[in-house]
Structures are given as C-alpha cells and as structure tokens.
Amino acid sequence: MSVDTALIDWVEEAMAPIGQVRFRRMMGGATLYLGGTVFAIVLDDALWFKSDAVADATWDAAGCERFTYARKDGTTATMNYRRAPDDVLDDGDAMREWGALALEAGRRAPVKRKRAK
Template identity: 60%
Template sequence: MAFDAGLLDWVAEAVEPMGNLTHRKMMGGATLYLDGTVFAILSSDGGLWFKADGESDAIWDAAGCERFAVEMNGRIASMNYRRAPDEVFDDADAMRHWAALGVEAGRRAPAKKPKVSRRAR
C-alpha cells in the first residue's frame, strides 16, 4: 500500500507559508521535509506522524498523541514520531502549529554522519 497522495497535497497546501515541502518515498510511506529539515512521515496506512524529541515529548503527551511503533521481525520498534492530532486534517492553522513542533525537533536532531563509500575506505 502507498501513502495517501491527497494527504500529502493537504500538508503541502497547509504548510506552504512556512517553507518548501519536499518528500522522499520510503517503505510504502514518505518522509516529509520542510526547507530540507525532516519533520514528519506519512505511513502506508494513511497516518501522519510528526517528529518529536525529549524537548517536545511533554506537549505531545498532553495532547494524547501516541508514539509511532511498527512490528519488525517479531519485535516492536518505536521511533520518536507522534500521531498527528485529528484537528490537523481540516484546520490549516492547526497543521502549521503541530508541523512547527516537528520542524523544531528536526532542527534539534543531531546531524547524520555522511556515508563513506567502500572505495574511499
């Protein structure tokens, strides 16, 4: 199953005043970037999940937004992304509010080390 392209269009429309939205497909879903910063994922089941971190977890918890979890090889794997509140699906201001939390968490995340090619070793 693929991610919901209509949802991607809605997110792009709602966050357009915040910057440039791009995405990269991954495992049937998509990773969303705002001006190059990872801030959300679209899951293949139609879910929207915003990036969170230790600094924003209390806000997400207070809103009752569950943490992203997936079963892999018989184990439950969790990532610090939080399910989007229902209000973001029909309120652009709410979308921007929660997306901004995701962008802030994305900006605070440590930079990934560049991959070293086998030839460079």
C-alpha cells in the same frame, strides 16, 4: 501499503506559509521535509510528526501516540514520531502549529553523516 497523496498535498498547502514541503517515497510511505529538515512521515493514511525529548510532553498532553512497528524478531520498536492530532487534517492553523513543533524537533536532531567508502 501506499502513500496517501491527498494527505501530502494537504500538508504542502497548509504548511506553505512556513516554507515549501518536499517529500521522498520510502518503504510504502513518504518522508516529508521542510527547508531540508525532516518533520513528518506519512504511512498509509496517517500523518506522523517528528518529536524528541523536548517536545514529548506536549505530544503526551495532546494524547498523540508514539510511532511503533514490529521487528522481524517479534519485538516492538519505536521511533521519534507522534501521530498527528485529528484537527490537523482539516485546520490549516493546527497543521502549522503542530508542524512547527515537529520542525523544531527535526532541527534539533543530530545530522546523520554518510559513511566514507
């Protein structure tokens, strides 16, 4: 797997009116942050926005599938991310609308604390 840097560049450009997007590479993809808050991930050529119980109904209404992956034991797991609607790939207003929804979900997520050594 590789990171689609053109997609990340587009997210950065489209979200610029809201704030600066930063990313960190992770296991064949990238985690995207805005103002220090995780709001999306990019895996291969797909953009996945952060979601939560508050935002799920909006994602469901738009038909945005949940992020799933296969575990080593053969079961399927999900994460609180939704596949971005197709229109965000070429419409900055749509990117900001859906990105803002994801950013709010990210802000509502509990902060993970580092374990003491």
